[in-house]
Amino acid sequence: xxxxxxxRIVIEPVTRVxxxxxxxxxxxxxxxxxxxxxxVVEFRGFERFIQGRPYWEVPVAxxxxxxICPVSHHLCAAKAMDRIVGGEKLTPTAEKMRxxxxxxxxxxxxxxxxxHLASPDLLFGFGSDVNARHVLGIAAKFPDLARQGILMxxxxxxxxxxxxxxxxxxxxxxxxxxxxxxSLAERDLLLQDLAQMKDWARATVQLARDYTLAHxxxxxxxxSFPSNHMCLVxxxxxxxxxxxGLRAVDAQGRTIFDHVxxxxxLDFIAEEVKPWSYMKFxxxxxxxxxxxxxxxxxxxxxxxxxxxxxxxxxxARQEFMQVAGGxxxxxxxxxHWARMIELLxxxxxxxxxxxxxxxxxxxxxxxxxxxxxxxxIIEAPRGTLFHHYKVDENDQVTMANLIVSTTSNNxxxxxxxxxxARQFLDGVEITxxxxxxxxxxxxxxxxxxxxxxxxxxxxxxDVQVVDAAxxxxxxxxxxxxxx
Amino acid sequence: xxxxxxLILDGREIPFVPGQTILQAADDAGVYIPRLCDKPGxxxxxxxxxxxVRANGRTVSSCTYPASLGMVVESETPELQAMRKVLxxxxxxxxxxxxxxxxxxxxxxxxxxxxxxxxxxPQFEYQFPHRExxxxxxxxxxxxxxxxxxxxxxxxxxxxxxxxVFGFVGRGPHKRLAASTGSRxxxxxxxxxxxxxDACPVGALLRKRVGFAVPVGQRPYDTVxxxxxxxxxxxxx
Numbered sequence: 001x002x003x004x005x006x007x008r009i010v011i012e013p014v015t016r017v018x019x020x021x022x023x024x025x026x027x028x029x030x031x032x033x034x035x036x037x038x039x040v041v042e043f044r045g046f047e048r049f050i051q052g053r054p055y056w057e058v059p060v061a062x063x064x065x066x067x068i069c070p071v072s073h074h075l076c077a078a079k080a081m082d083r084i085v086g087g088e089k090l091t092p093t094a095e096k097m098r099x100x101x102x103x104x105x106x107x108x109x110x111x112x113x114x115x116h117l118a119s120p121d122l123l124f125g126f127g128s129d130v131n132a133r134h135v136l137g138i139a140a141k142f143p144d145l146a147r148q149g150i151l152m153x154x155x156x157x158x159x160x161x162x163x164x165x166x167x168x169x170x171x172x173x174x175x176x177x178x179x180x181x182x183s184l185a186e187r188d189l190l191l192q193d194l195a196q197m198k199d200w201a202r203a204t205v206q207l208a209r210d211y212t213l214a215h216x217x218x219x220x221x222x223x224s225f226p227s228n229h230m231c232l233v234x235x236x237x238x239x240x241x242x243x244x245g246l247r248a249v250d251a252q253g254r255t256i257f258d259h260v261x262x263x264x265x266l267d268f269i270a271e272e273v274k275p276w277s278y279m280k281f282x283x284x285x286x287x288x289x290x291x292x293x294x295x296x297x298x299x300x301x302x303x304x305x306x307x308x309x310x311x312x313x314x315x316a317r318q319e320f321m322q323v324a325g326g327x328x329x330x331x332x333x334x335x336h337w338a339r340m341i342e343l344l345x346x347x348x349x350x351x352x353x354x355x356x357x358x359x360x361x362x363x364x365x366x367x368x369x370x371x372x373x374x375x376x377i378i379e380a381p382r383g384t385l386f387h388h389y390k391v392d393e394n395d396q397v398t399m400a401n402l403i404v405s406t407t408s409n410n411x412x413x414x415x416x417x418x419x420x421a422r423q424f425l426d427g428v429e430i431t432x433x434x435x436x437x438x439x440x441x442x443x444x445x446x447x448x449x450x451x452x453x454x455x456x457x458x459x460x461x462d463v464q465v466v467d468a469a470x471x472x473x474x475x476x477x478x479x480x481x482x483x
Numbered sequence: 484x485x486x487x488x489x490l491i492l493d494g495r496e497i498p499f500v501p502g503q504t505i506l507q508a509a510d511d512a513g514v515y516i517p518r519l520c521d522k523p524g525x526x527x528x529x530x531x532x533x534x535x536v537r538a539n540g541r542t543v544s545s546c547t548y549p550a551s552l553g554m555v556v557e558s559e560t561p562e563l564q565a566m567r568k569v570l571x572x573x574x575x576x577x578x579x580x581x582x583x584x585x586x587x588x589x590x591x592x593x594x595x596x597x598x599x600x601x602x603x604x605p606q607f608e609y610q611f612p613h614r615e616x617x618x619x620x621x622x623x624x625x626x627x628x629x630x631x632x633x634x635x636x637x638x639x640x641x642x643x644x645x646x647x648v649f650g651f652v653g654r655g656p657h658k659r660l661a662a663s664t665g666s667r668x669x670x671x672x673x674x675x676x677x678x679x680x681d682a683c684p685v686g687a688l689l690r691k692r693v694g695f696a697v698p699v700g701q702r703p704y705d706t707v708x709x710x711x712x713x714x715x716x717x718x719x720x
Binding site for chain 1: 585586689692694697
């Protein structure tokens with residue numbers, strides 16, 4: 001990135017995120033930030049080309065939206081198809097296998113994001129030397145941490161392999177159930193490294209906590225703002241990443257709605273389209289588009305759930321909430337701490353499940369009364385994920401609507417980008433290090449831009465600075481010499 | 484030379500029964516010649532040409548060409564393997580074969596041959612034809628995107644099921660599988676128990692609602708590559 005004298009700066013692509021996006025920063029004649037936007041410029045296609053396909057193909061097909069957390073789409077689509085075949089009351093073996101798959105993917109995805117994508121900013125500094133500010137820099141300076149990140153991700157991937165058949169893009173979940181159980185040999189393989197994973201997960205929560213608390217004054221003003229939050233919760237209010245009802249709370253933690261049946265999501269959520277992004281802007285209907293935007297993902301889940309049903313993660317959540325004053329945290333960068341609390345929760349749940357003999361059961365699939373329409377919601381690593389399908393009498397999909405977590409975080413990410421741009425880029429000579437501050441704010445959300453637009457094609461990020469007359473005066477494109 | 488009739492296949496003497504094709508003789512001798520349209524129990528058809536060999540210097544389809552005394556047959560030559568690979572690549576680009584979401588993955592003979600021949604990406608342009616899915620039958624689905632026109636379902640329905648559920652319509656590049664009634668599959672007497680459903684080497688003809696029931700790792704070609712020698716197949720079963 002080159003410093004620019006500024007009227008329009010383009011950061012393209014935003015790096016260390018999944019997908020292809022860009023940022024444009026508009027400066028006025030005096031060089032003050034007038035507006036900053038985060039655009040997702042990938043093409044949207046899955047909702048269209050899944051039409052006409054047989055419903056049992058959908059869980060395997062739509063997971064190709066993503067390579068980092070395809071299990072979320074696989075399971076969410078499978079949950080929707082459970083309802084299509086009247087098999088939503090899964091057998092214990094099927095539900096626990098799916099949960100194990102989901103906790104495995106949450107574990108690997110959160111480890112990937114923290115160690116590979118975010119840690120260079122946190123450990124080296126947002127404006128540190130770009131030549132070292134990457135995962136190889138981490139490997140050189142903190143080799144134990146880098147190794148730990150890789151092995152934690154590997155562990156999650158192994159769980160996915162043993163539940164879905166493959167580490168990426170498996171086929172385990174089928175309408176009404178699962179196509180395999182976990183053999184004793186497979187279970188024992190996973191038990192071998194479990195204690196190590198739990199130790200590392202605890203240490204990682206500590207690392208994220210210590211970082212947040214050590215920098216809390218700076219982070220409190222870094223792209224932070226109060227917001228509504230939304231997530232799934234269990235019937236008793238516990239954090240549940242796999243299933244439950246929708247809960248939304250406001251910035252004070254007051255309930256907006258609670259235990260909403262996923263089938264009724266359209267009564268509570270709507271989407272707005274804006275001309276400059278392929279991503280829609282969802283909002284809570286009762287509050288309208290201006291005030292109804294909300295955040296999803298780890299920060300929202302930890303803030304909005306009543307409790308966590310695993311002891312270590314619950315203790316960590318309580319401390320998190322204490323720091324936040326007992327209400328949802330406004331600190332965008334606290335996403336990292338919240339994410340690591342979930343990482344710990346995931347491995348605690350994995351521990352529970354691996355000791356549950358239901359995983360060796362042989363009753364794998366149930367079916368009941370056929371339906372023509374179904375909605376499913378799951379908590380993907382990046383936040384609440386909606387899949388909505390209609391299927392005709394010939395078993396072919398006629399309608400698909402997906403609202404992914406990054407779409408829900410669209411407005412918050414734009415606000416974070418604008419806030420950071422105003423704070424760090426206003427009236428100063430713009431450097432790569434300063435522009436990275438904008439990317440740091442985006443990375444806090446761990447966005448998946450290919451999921452968000454159900455993309456076809458490549459995925460790089462683009463940041464632009466535009467002057468008052470609309471002229472591009474600065475630009476940065478990932479993987480390109482274009483400036 | 485032994486008293487029984489025999490031919491020479493890639494330098495090896497193999498016996499045959501008069502009336503057998505080269506492919507049948509090779510199968511009996513445990514020598515694999517790649518094929519798609521041929522299926523034991525059906526009359527030889529000779530449409531896919533993947534079983535191409537050179538017999539006494541002539542390029543022929545081994546599934547239709549009769550074995551003869553002292554015939555010299557070449558099969559595993561670089562030239563013939565290259566021809567087979569081209570034929571397979573043409574089949575891949577002529578249809579819409581998206582293995583990643585196809586329930587026949589791991590069971591599909593075309594995919595298995597793709598792996599056998601090391602086809603990572605075809606050298607020809609994808610044609611991305613517009614083709615329909617006939618899901619009208621309550622229990623059976625035809626996905627024309629994946630049909631390779633091998634006629635195994637046509638012949639099985641006619642010769643083994645005694646029904647003639649399937650046929651072809653159109654000519655040249657417009658040729659496609661059709662319900663023999665000329666309309667949709669629901670208007671035929673096709674039944675989910677028909678042997679024709681199992682005859683399809685690819686994911687074109689499917690039983691509904693059973694896809695992906697076999698986990699990855701336990702599908703036939705996950706463990707035993709297509710055309711693996713009998714000892715390998717035995718060992719991995």
